[in-house]
Amino acid sequence: MSNDKTSETEGAEAPSTSGLDFIRQIVAEDQQRGKHDGRVHTRFPPEPNGYLHIGHAKSICLNFGLATEHGGRCNLRMDDTNPTTESEEYARAIEEDVKWLGFDWGEGFYYASDYFEQLHEYALQLIRDGRAYVCDLRGKEVSEYRGLWNEPGRDSPYRTRSIEENLDLFARMRAGEFEDGSRTLRAKIDMASPNMNLRDPAIYRIRRVPHYRSGSDWCIYPMYDFTHPLSDALEDITHSLCTLEFEDHRPLYDWFLEHVDVPSRPRQIEFARLNLSYTVLSKRKLLELVEEGHVSGWDDPRMPTLVGFRRRGYTPEAIRDFCDRIGIAKANSIVSIAQLQDSVRQDLNQSAPRVMGVLRPLKVVIDNYPEEQVEEVEAVNNPEDESAGTRPLPFSRELYVERTDFREDPPKKYFRLAPGREVRLRYAYFITCQEVIKDPETGEVVELRCTYDPETRGGYAPDGRKVRGTIHWVSASHAVEAEVRLYDHLFTKINPEDVDEGGSYNDALNPESLETLTGCRVEPSLAGAPPGHRVQFERQGYFCVDVDSRDDRLVVNRTVTLRDTWAKIEKAQGQSK
RNA sequence: UGGGAGGUCGUUCAAUGGUAGGACACGCGGCUCUGGACCGUGUAAUCGGGGUUCGAAUCCCUGCCUCCCAGCCA
Numbered sequence: 001m002s003n004d005k006t007s008e009t010e011g012a013e014a015p016s017t018s019g020l021d022f023i024r025q026i027v028a029e030d031q032q033r034g035k036h037d038g039r040v041h042t043r044f045p046p047e048p049n050g051y052l053h054i055g056h057a058k059s060i061c062l063n064f065g066l067a068t069e070h071g072g073r074c075n076l077r078m079d080d081t082n083p084t085t086e087s088e089e090y091a092r093a094i095e096e097d098v099k100w101l102g103f104d105w106g107e108g109f110y111y112a113s114d115y116f117e118q119l120h121e122y123a124l125q126l127i128r129d130g131r132a133y134v135c136d137l138r139g140k141e142v143s144e145y146r147g148l149w150n151e152p153g154r155d156s157p158y159r160t161r162s163i164e165e166n167l168d169l170f171a172r173m174r175a176g177e178f179e180d181g182s183r184t185l186r187a188k189i190d191m192a193s194p195n196m197n198l199r200d201p202a203i204y205r206i207r208r209v210p211h212y213r214s215g216s217d218w219c220i221y222p223m224y225d226f227t228h229p230l231s232d233a234l235e236d237i238t239h240s241l242c243t244l245e246f247e248d249h250r251p252l253y254d255w256f257l258e259h260v261d262v263p264s265r266p267r268q269i270e271f272a273r274l275n276l277s278y279t280v281l282s283k284r285k286l287l288e289l290v291e292e293g294h295v296s297g298w299d300d301p302r303m304p305t306l307v308g309f310r311r312r313g314y315t316p317e318a319i320r321d322f323c324d325r326i327g328i329a330k331a332n333s334i335v336s337i338a339q340l341q342d343s344v345r346q347d348l349n350q351s352a353p354r355v356m357g358v359l360r361p362l363k364v365v366i367d368n369y370p371e372e373q374v375e376e377v378e379a380v381n382n383p384e385d386e387s388a389g390t391r392p393l394p395f396s397r398e399l400y401v402e403r404t405d406f407r408e409d410p411p412k413k414y415f416r417l418a419p420g421r422e423v424r425l426r427y428a429y430f431i432t433c434q435e436v437i438k439d440p441e442t443g444e445v446v447e448l449r450c451t452y453d454p455e456t457r458g459g460y461a462p463d464g465r466k467v468r469g470t471i472h473w474v475s476a477s478h479a480v481e482a483e484v485r486l487y488d489h490l491f492t493k494i495n496p497e498d499v500d501e502g503g504s505y506n507d508a509l510n511p512e513s514l515e516t517l518t519g520c521r522v523e524p525s526l527a528g529a530p531p532g533h534r535v536q537f538e539r540q541g542y543f544c545v546d547v548d549s550r551d552d553r554l555v556v557n558r559t560v561t562l563r564d565t566w567a568k569i570e571k572a573q574g575q576s577k
Numbered sequence: 578u579g580g581g582a583g584g585u586c587g588u589u590c591a592a593u594g595g596u597a598g599g600a601c602a603c604g605c606g607g608c609u610c611u612g613g614a615c616c617g618u619g620u621a622a623u624c625g626g627g628g629u630u631c632g633a634a635u636c637c638c639u640g641c642c643u644c645c646c647a648g649c650c651a
Contacts, residue, residue, distance in 0.1 A: 017593090018591085018592075018593075019591065019592080020591095021590080021591090025593090045651095046651095047650085047651055049650090049651080079651070081650095081651085082650060082651075084650090085650075085651090138649090139648080139649055142648095142649075143647065143648085146647060147647075148578080148579080148647065149578065149579045149580070149646080149647065150578040150579040150580095151578090151579080152579095153647090180649085181649065183649090184649050186649095193580085194579050194580040194581090195579095195580055195581075195646080196579095196580080196646055196647050197646075199647085202648085202649050204649085205649035206649080207649085221649095223648095223649075223650085223651090224650070224651050225651095227651095228651090244581095244582070244583090244644080244645065245644095245645055245646080245651095246645095246651090247581060247582060247645070247646090248580070248581045248582085248645075248646060249646090250581095251581095270582085272583090272644095277588085283651095325589085325590085325600060325601080326589060326590070326600090326601095327589070327590040327591080327600095328590085329583095329589085329590065329591095330582070330583060331582095331583055331584070331589095331590095331643095331644090332582095332583075332643085332644060332645090333588080333589065333590090334588080334589090335588075335589060335601090336587095336588050336589075336601065336602070338588085338601060338602060339588080339589075339600080339601050339602085341601095342600085342601060342602090343601095345613090345614095349613075349614060350614095354611080354613095380610095383611085383613090383614075384614070384615095413612090415612070416612090424610060425610095426610060426611070427610070458610090459610050460610080467610090468612090469612085470609095470610050470611065470612090471611090472611075536611085536613085538611050538613080539611045539612080539613070540611090540613095541613095562611075562612095562613050562614090563612090563613065563614090564612075564613090565612045565613085566612045567612090568603095568612095569612080
């Protein structure tokens with residue numbers, strides 16, 4: 001958040017807005033012109049009917065970022081006007097997620113439901129001014145009267161009711177005299193408008209159910225289109241940022257501000273919502289994934305939710321960096337998941353301590369190493385951060401190395417272990433593979449017999465000879481056993497929502513999105529690591545201790561792999577054959 | 578079909594009448610006790626057609642394509 005070195009533009013009256021995204025340009029211009037007294041006040045208005053996902057993060061970073069960049073404020077507001085889908089649990093989770101992402105709303109925490117009384121007053125004003133009426137049409141009838149895109153709607157037969165009758169009926173709606181769905185309060189705008197939103201939209205509906213906050217104080221609830229502009233105005237919001245699908249709601253947004261006596265005049269600006277390759281980002285679909293059991297919950301590490309990413313091991317810094325990098329525009333687009341992965345790698349590379357972890361252990365016995373001997377070699381904790389220091393690693397005659405670091409028949413450019421080959425065990429010794437032991441039944445390689453060169457302690461050969469390969473390892477008797485969960489995309493298609501007729505987005509569910517490895521071996525320093533602890537398993541990737549972890553059962557999630565140049569080479573070799 | 582909004586390297590975002598640039602991805606090279614990181618380098622784009630202009634991604638006209646809207650959801 002400190003990417004501003006633009007204050008060097010002294011002489012210029014109006015600093016250039018070049019390079020800024022279109023919203024920041026508008027805000028900068030507004031501020032230069034002294035609009036809203038030069039104030040910038042934004043808000044992030046989630047509905048507490050689900051968990052926040054990475055798409056929300058884009059909006060959060062925009063709204064909070066904009067405010068801090070201009071010395072303004074950003075409110076967190078629960079947009080909770082629909083009691084049937086919302087809950088306290090979601091509201092609390094949202095609050096926590098925004099905090100986790102690293103943003104602070106100060107005193108600015110609000111609930112639209114706290115405005116119910118004021119909103120009701122505003123509705124009365126509209127009625128008194130002849131701008132709203134109680135309509136007795138049922139849902140189906142309303143939509144019949146609404147007309148089609150290319151055909152104007154018809155006025156409701158109740159449109160011409162007297163103000164007194166409207167006032168009376170609305171009071172009785174509030175008093176609970178009418179059943180759900182039997183009546184609505186509608187804005188009297190224009191049934192012939194080419195914009196459907198202006199064909200007398202409902203502003204209050206009857207829902208005789210308790211609200212998670214207002215309890216049973218109300219049985220009528222205001223609609224989004226009515227609530228939102230007025231809530232913004234009540235909070236003195238200057239710039240009300242929302243996504244593209246609300247673009248043609250803007251005339252309605254402005255209509256309410258125009259016809260209700262509000263304290264301020266916010267402006268709605270729309271931007272494109274985030275789409276991520278190989279994932280879905282809609283609360284409805286994410287809810288389905290949870291309810292249908294395709295994932296273990298909202299915080300399943302494969303979920304694009306903030307709780308999911310958190311459990312997976314993503315850092316708030318990485319997510320913020322990602323949001324900075326993808327920019328803000330009006331063109332709808334699908335951002336590559338590789339972009340996000342780059343952001344985490346970038347962050348974790350700096351901060352994650354290195355550790356030895358063997359995912360698929362292959363036993364190695366060093367024949368010329370003394371039977372009972374154990375020594376300690378010194379390992380660097382983080383080559384990117386000298387202050388992280390070093391740690392001792394136990395070394396002994398029996399080790400585990402990565403199964404994929406041995407090939408009986410090595411392909412070209414394979415620098416790892418193979419019969420007769422010498423490699424370096426990171427921070428320890430050079431070893432040479434002398435013998436391959438196989439299971440007589442299956443032919444599977446079960447053990448490698450190797451010899452080590454005692455002169456190469458620490459990983460250097462005094463005679464100056466080089467080895468091409470350095471591999472990771474753990475001492476068999478000292479290693480801690482762990483369960484490692486590897487994740488892949490939840491979906492196999494770049495855009496799972498792009499489905500053929502009759503298809504469903506979950507046809508593209510990836511059956512291999514979770515791979516659980518048991519019997520993995522990690523270095524002893526990881527014993528007892530708490531959930532949330534992030535490390536790099538050298539040469540493998542970044543990992544994070546899962547909440548399922550117990551003292552006697554280490555469970556770690558793979559956040560993201562390291563870049564794997566060898567995998568690319570091998571893939572290219574495979575293709576050229 | 579009516580209304581609204583979009584279309585720039587493979588992807589994403591810039592360039593606001595004056596050399597089309599960054600990031601990711603990809604390729605090549607260097608360095609390396611992580612085939613990581615890092616360093617260097619390269620490939621690669623203005624939806625089509627007209628016009629205005631010394632000069633157009635940008636302004637005008639026209640065509641094409643994509644997205645959103647017919648909840649008493651947000």
